[in-house]
Amino acid sequence: MAPYKEQDDQAAFEEFKIALERRMGRKLYRWATVRSCGGCTACCKTHQVTEVGTDAGELCQFAAIGEGCSIYAKRPFECRLYACWWLRGKGEESDRPDRLKVVMDDREVTLNGWVIGVVDLHEVEPGAINQPRVRQLTDAFLQQGAVVCHWFLAPDEAILPGGERYTRAYLLPEGLFTQAEKDLLLATAEK
Numbered sequence: 342m343a344p345y346k347e348q349d350d351q352a353a354f355e356e357f358k359i360a361l362e363r364r365m366g367r368k369l370y371r372w373a374t375v376r377s378c379g380g381c382t383a384c385c386k387t388h389q390v391t392e393v394g395t396d397a398g399e400l401c402q403f404a405a406i407g408e409g410c411s412i413y414a415k416r417p418f419e420c421r422l423y424a425c426w427w428l429r430g431k432g433e434e435s436d437r438p439d440r441l442k443v444v445m446d447d448r449e450v451t452l453n454g455w456v457i458g459v460v461d462l463h464e465v466e467p468g469a470i471n472q473p474r475v476r477q478l479t480d481a482f483l484q485q486g487a488v489v490c491h492w493f494l495a496p497d498e499a500i501l502p503g504g505e506r507y508t509r510a511y512l513l514p515e516g517l518f519t520q521a522e523k524d525l526l527l528a529t530a531e532k
């Protein structure tokens with residue numbers, strides 16, 4: 342078999358990206374990453390990867406704990422597009438998601454023409470969000486005016502009645518939204 346070369350499927354990757362952008366109705370970015378994942382595989386559990394058929398909260402079969410992705414050179418396009426906040430240089434070295442047991446990333450929600458930033462904190466292990474460091478990060482995000490969404494993993498990673506492994510709780514910065522805006526924001530963010 343000929344050796345794998347990443348450039349071989351660059352065209353297929355671009356095609357996938359364009360199709361995904363159409364489906365999501367927004368541009369996808371290739372983030373500048375200033376760190377490397379090393380042995381971390383935290384997002385291989387916290388995030389759904391349709392190309393390998395895993396749901397959020399279910400560890401991918403190709404994740405080698407403490408070592409990284411066992412098919413890194415041929416990993417799915419979805420995996421190549423993803424970069425958590427830590428990988429993009431945010432937080433301390435010790436906040437690496439497999440050590441903190443929380444993966445942080447963000448998304449945008451449009452509310453009455455304004456773009457609101459939502460910071461998502463996904464538990465890798467149940468209870469991880471209750472750590473003092475995660476509470477400290479949450480408070481800092483709220484003070485900066487971001488909406489924070491805590492993703493709590495079900496104990497024993499059980500599947501919940503709705504078919505998911507996570508429940509979500511939103512925290513909103515003080516004094517920034519009216520009650521009507523809060524209701525609309527939460528409804529929009531959950532879509």
Ligand code: SF4
Nearest residue numbers: 378381383384425438
């Ligand atoms: S959680 Fe971040 S650092 Fe860990 S594997 Fe995913 S992208 Fe890399």
Ligand code: SF4
Nearest residue numbers: 385401403404410420
């Ligand atoms: S294929 Fe690799 S990078 Fe993608 S979720 Fe699985 S272990 Fe992680």
